[in-house]
Amino acid sequence: xxxxxxxxxxxxxxxxxxxxxxxxxxxxxxxxxxxxxxxxxxxxxxxxxxxxxxxxxxxxxxxxxxxxxxxxxxxxxxxxxxxxxxxxxxxxxxxxxxxxxxxxxxxxxxxxxxxxxxxxxxxxxxxxxxxxxxxxxxxxxxxxxxxxxxxxxxxxxxxxxxxxxxxxxxxxxxxxxxxxxxxxxxxxxxxxxxxxxxxxxxxxxxxxxxxxxxxxxxxxxxxxxxxxxxxxxxxxxxxxxxxxxxxxxxxxxxxxxxxxxxxxxxxxxxxxxxxxxxxxxxxxxxxxxxxxxxxxxxxxxxxxxxxxxxxxxxxxxxxxxxxxxxxxxxxxxxxxxxxxxxxxxxxxxxxxxxxxxxxxxxxxxxxxxxxxxxxxxxxxxxxxxxxxxxxxxxxxxxxxxxxxxxxxxxxxxxxxxxxxxxxxxxxxxxxxxxxxxxxxxxxxxxxxxxxxxxxxxxxxxxxxxxxxxxxxxxxxxxxxxxxxxxxxxxxxxxxxxxxxxxxxxxxxxxxxxxxxxxxxxxxxxxxxxxxxxxxxxxx
Numbered sequence: 001x002x003x004x005x006x007x008x009x010x011x012x013x014x015x016x017x018x019x020x021x022x023x024x025x026x027x028x029x030x031x032x033x034x035x036x037x038x039x040x041x042x043x044x045x046x047x048x049x050x051x052x053x054x055x056x057x058x059x060x061x062x063x064x065x066x067x068x069x070x071x072x073x074x075x076x077x078x079x080x081x082x083x084x085x086x087x088x089x090x091x092x093x094x095x096x097x098x099x100x101x102x103x104x105x106x107x108x109x110x111x112x113x114x115x116x117x118x119x120x121x122x123x124x125x126x127x128x129x130x131x132x133x134x135x136x137x138x139x140x141x142x143x144x145x146x147x148x149x150x151x152x153x154x155x156x157x158x159x160x161x162x163x164x165x166x167x168x169x170x171x172x173x174x175x176x177x178x179x180x181x182x183x184x185x186x187x188x189x190x191x192x193x194x195x196x197x198x199x200x201x202x203x204x205x206x207x208x209x210x211x212x213x214x215x216x217x218x219x220x221x222x223x224x225x226x227x228x229x230x231x232x233x234x235x236x237x238x239x240x241x242x243x244x245x246x247x248x249x250x251x252x253x254x255x256x257x258x259x260x261x262x263x264x265x266x267x268x269x270x271x272x273x274x275x276x277x278x279x280x281x282x283x284x285x286x287x288x289x290x291x292x293x294x295x296x297x298x299x300x301x302x303x304x305x306x307x308x309x310x311x312x313x314x315x316x317x318x319x320x321x322x323x324x325x326x327x328x329x330x331x332x333x334x335x336x337x338x339x340x341x342x343x344x345x346x347x348x349x350x351x352x353x354x355x356x357x358x359x360x361x362x363x364x365x366x367x368x369x370x371x372x373x374x375x376x377x378x379x380x381x382x383x384x385x386x387x388x389x390x391x392x393x394x395x396x397x398x399x400x401x402x403x404x405x406x407x408x409x410x411x412x413x414x415x416x417x418x419x420x421x422x423x424x425x426x427x428x429x430x431x432x433x434x435x436x437x438x439x440x441x442x443x444x445x446x447x448x449x450x451x452x453x454x455x456x457x458x459x460x461x462x463x464x465x466x467x468x469x470x471x472x473x474x475x476x477x478x479x480x481x482x483x484x485x486x487x488x489x490x491x492x493x494x495x496x497x498x499x500x501x502x503x504x505x506x507x508x509x510x511x512x513x514x515x516x517x518x519x520x521x522x523x524x525x526x527x528x529x530x531x532x533x534x535x536x537x538x539x
Contacts, residue, residue, distance in 0.1 A: 009345075009372040010176055015239070016203035017174050018088035022049050025241060034238070036218075036245045036262055037078055048085070051078075053167045055086030058160035062117060062138070066091035066170045069182060071110065071118035071136070072226075073097040076246050079142045080225045081234070083119045084181075086160070089167065091174040095182045095194070096226035099124070105192065107131040109184055112194055112382055122146040125154070176200045177374040182381050183228060183321050194381035195321045200374035206236035208325035208343050209317050212293060213266060215241035220259065220267040222250040228321045229270060252276040259289045266293045271506075272444045275437060278302050278309070279466050287311040298412060299329070300434065301336055316340055318412065322377040322396060326368045327410050337434075338409040339402075346370050348410070350402050355393050363413050366402040367395035401428075418509060420449040421456050427488050429509075435483045436461050436490075439476055441469035446499050446507045450492065450516050460492035460521070462512050464499055471495060473522035477529055486531040493522040 014020040022045070025034070030046035043051065064070055070087055072094055074080040080096070087094045095113045097106070106127060110118075111134035118136060120128070122144035128136070129149045138153040139146075140160060148154060180199045184192035209232060213219070219237050221244050223229035237244045245262035250273050258264070269277070274296050291312045296303060299316040307314050318327035318339035326348060329340030342348045349357050350364040358364040370376055376396055379387040390397050401413040413419075413428045420427040432447035443466045449457035465471055473493035480489050494517075500508040517523070 007373070010200060010374070011203055013174065013176060013199075016176050016199045017178075018085060018180070018199070018238075019091070019170075019174055021238060022052060022085065022089075025049075025238065029241060032241075032243070034243050035081060035234075036243065038076075038247050041078065043078075048081075050165070051082050052085035052089050054162065054165050055082045055160050056089035056167050057165055058162050059086055059092070060090060060167075061162060062140070062155065062159060064090055064092050064117065066172070066174075067093065067178070068117075069093045069095050069113050069115045071095045071097055071113055071115045071120070073099070073118060073120040073124050074142065074225075075099060075121060076221070076225055076230065076248055079119075079121075081246070082160075084225065084231075088174075088180060091170040091172075091178065093179050093182060096231075098184065098192075098226050099224065102127045103131065107133075109192055109194070110134055110136050112192075113182065114382070119160075120146075125149060128152065174199075176203075177378075179378070181231065183226065183231070185321055193383055193386055196378045196381055197321075198374045198378060200372065201324050201376055201378075202231065202235050203239060204345075204370070204372060204375040205319060205324035206232050206239055208328055209233075209295060209319060210236040210240065210266070211328060212315060212331065213237070213240050213242060217242040217265045217293075218263050219244050220262065220264040221246045222248075223268065223270065224249075228319070229268060232319075233268060252280065256285065256289050259291050263290050265290055266295075267291060268295045268297070270297050274306055275300065275302065276443070278306055279440075279443065282309070297339075298430075299333060299336060299338055301438070303336065304332075307332060318410065320398060320400075322390070323368055323398070324370065324375050326370075333409075335405075335407070335409040337411055339412055341408045341410065345372055345375070348404075349395065350404060355395070360406065361403060363401050363403045365416060366398045366400050366410070368398060369395050418448070420447070420459055422449075422452070422459060422487055427457075427459060432459060432461060432484070432488055432490065435480055435488075436463060436476070438483070439471075439479050441465055441471040442476075443467075443469075444499055446509055446512055447490065448509050448513045450513065458492065459488065459490040460494060460512070460517065461490040462494045462496050462499060464496055474524070474527055474529065477524050481531070489524075489531055491524055492517055493524070494518060494520065495522075 014024050026045045026049035031044050033042045034045045034048045036042045072083045084094045116135050117138050119140045122141050125146035140155045142157045176199045179196050181197050182194040184194050219233040221230050221233050234244050245264050293313045295315050303314050313331050316329045317325050319325040326346040327339045328343045347369050349367050351357050352364050399416050401416050404410050414430050418429045429447040433445045436445040443464045445461055445463045447461045450460045452458045500511045
């Protein structure tokens with residue numbers, strides 16, 4: 001088959017494939033800073049290309065071939081970037097691993113990846129000793145020395161910094177539809193699935209998410225680089241010719257200081273990040289920073305207040321590892337709770353369990369397809385059953401419950417598996433959590449279904465408190481009664497120091513569900529707080 005094509009929907013290699021794209025940036029703006037790290041180290045585009053080439057030469061010396069899958073198990077920082085970029089310079093596939101993985105979950109990912117080589121931080125090597133490593137035979141150890149692992153060859157860091165830096169072209173041109181990464185889903189409810197993502201997909205997702213950004217922007221990357229929330233901003237700024245500030249993780253107390261120190265102009269505020277920042281005491285320095293824009297997911301009632309307090313414009317999106325940001329908003333969207341509207345080039349439907357479209361305003365599963373080939377995932381690696389389920393009838397099934405209003409604004413309702421059904425009513429855990437978090441003492445909340453002694457479910461909400469705050473659970477119930485339907489008001493309230501989270505900041509609700517009603521859980525019915533439906537129109 002010819003290496004050329006004539007489909008204008010697919011971006012040219014120099015616009016989306018890492019190797020020619022990075023070479024173009026290094027030629028056009030060689031001295032512009034592309035990445036700033038937490039320790040203040042900076043790489044220009046020219047330096048980034050040189051480091052990526054040197055790393056690629058080292059990987060090639062270890063036998064890494066075009067199309068080969070290589071595991072990267074590294075924290076945010078220079079090594080994670082150079083290994084990712086070095087692999088893609090060869091046309092190899094970067095397979096980053098969640099830093100929290102161990103035991104059977106780690107074993108699953110290692111086996112599923114088909115990798116024979118891993119580039120790993122020294123502190124993580126020991127976790128490989130006690131698992132079945134399948135095809136994995138060798139490791140490059142970065143960040144220190146590691147204890148030997150029986151049956152594995154451990155290479156020192158120096159193999160990725162060879163004296164020879166001449167990188168020959170790949171055996172064949174790296175195509176836009178080639179697999180760039182395999183990123184594993186969070187695995188909160190079962191074994192992680194490896195999402196096959198092409199260069200076209202990450203390009204489409206980055207362009208849609210950061211449609212407002214320019215070459216003058218610097219994006220803070222505070223989500224891990226084994227997560228699309230970390231890789232997406234990096235690639236978006238590479239596409240735009242901008243820059244990134246890579247930090248270890250989001251931290252409420254230091255966020256604005258880091259924005260100022262790094263010159264960050266845009267950031268992604270995912271989940272609890274924006275509410276945590278809003279719950280900080282007001283300060284005269286609230287507008288003394290460089291942040292001009294932010295992508296806020298989800299769009300809460302505090303959005304306008306956040307924009308007014310901190311002086312930055314807000315956008316929102318809906319995205320997941322498998323898709324390419326199909327829903328986006330304009331600047332400062334007025335529809336609170338919305339994820340935005342369908343972007344150009346995608347089709348969206350909201351359907352029932354038989355893939356039949358539901359009526360406008362009703363809740364169903366969001367399914368997606370694009371008009372650009374390869375602009376979404378091309379399956380789950382070595383999991384044809386999951387791929388077939390997700391892609392049935394030619395649409396990708398997100399597993400998310402949505403509704404759409406008459407204006408075309410899409411609203412996330414819940415993960416399909418997290419929906420709660422009580423007394424014949426369907427309850428959105430997302431909506432319960434939003435109301436609970438409106439209480440000034442609550443830092444974050446997670447609502448889950450627990451078994452009812454009658455039928456169906458009862459609502460349990462686990463909450464962690466704002467710094468220095470105290471909370472009377474009965475007082476929280478009284479706060480909620482006028483704010484939500486009677487059937488949504490939680491029966492159980494459990495106060496915890498922190499909600500259990502994955503390193504990508506997703507709440508592990510399955511742990512809360514499995515723990516259920518613990519001895520320290522408040523039961524409003526035992527406390528004598530009984531709620532009934534208000535009878536309307538009856539005497």
